[in-house]
Amino acid sequence: MLLRLVRLTVQSDAGPLFLERFETIAPRIRQASGCLRLELWVDNTCHTTFTTYSEWDSESSLNAYIKSDVFKENWRLVKPLFAAPAVAHSYHQYQHKS
Numbered sequence: 001m002l003l004r005l006v007r008l009t010v011q012s013d014a015g016p017l018f019l020e021r022f023e024t025i026a027p028r029i030r031q032a033s034g035c036l037r038l039e040l041w042v043d044n045t046c047h048t049t050f051t052t053y054s055e056w057d058s059e060s061s062l063n064a065y066i067k068s069d070v071f072k073e074n075w076r077l078v079k080p081l082f083a084a085p086a087v088a089h090s091y092h093q094y095q096h097k098s
Contacts, residue, residue, distance in 0.1 A: 001036070002056040003091040009049045014081040018050065021081075025074045029054075032070060034061020048083065059090070 010018045022040055030038050036055040043049035056062040065071055 001093065002059050002062055003093065004052070004054045004056060004062060005089050005091070006052045006054075007049065007087040008052065008078070008082065009046075009084040010078075010081045011083045012048055014083075015048050018078060018081050021074070021077050022050075025070070025077075028070050029065070029074070032061075032065045032068065034058060035065065062090070 008018075019040075026038060026040070029035060034057040036057060037053075038055075039053045041051040041053060043051070054062075056065075
């Protein structure tokens with residue numbers, strides 16, 4: 001499983017519009033092949049900073065989503081709202097071998 005965190009900082013007046021667009025697109029992202037979970041987190045001290053947390057069954061599923069029309073449409077709508085570049089990190093859960 002692949003865990004994906006993407007930090008998104010939007011312009012000071014764009015928070016409500018960003019949330020509206022997320023609510024619209026989130027069901028389609030959750031239906032993407034290989035998407036196991038999608039959450040949106042709001043920074044506790046800066047309400048214009050968001051983090052998406054998603055779980056994917058594989059890196060190839062995430063990459064397929066990033067190449068999809070759903071991603072391209074969403075990115076086209078939210079990118080103009082950004083105050084800073086998005087920062088993405090992918091993780092695999094560590095499994096201790098005893």
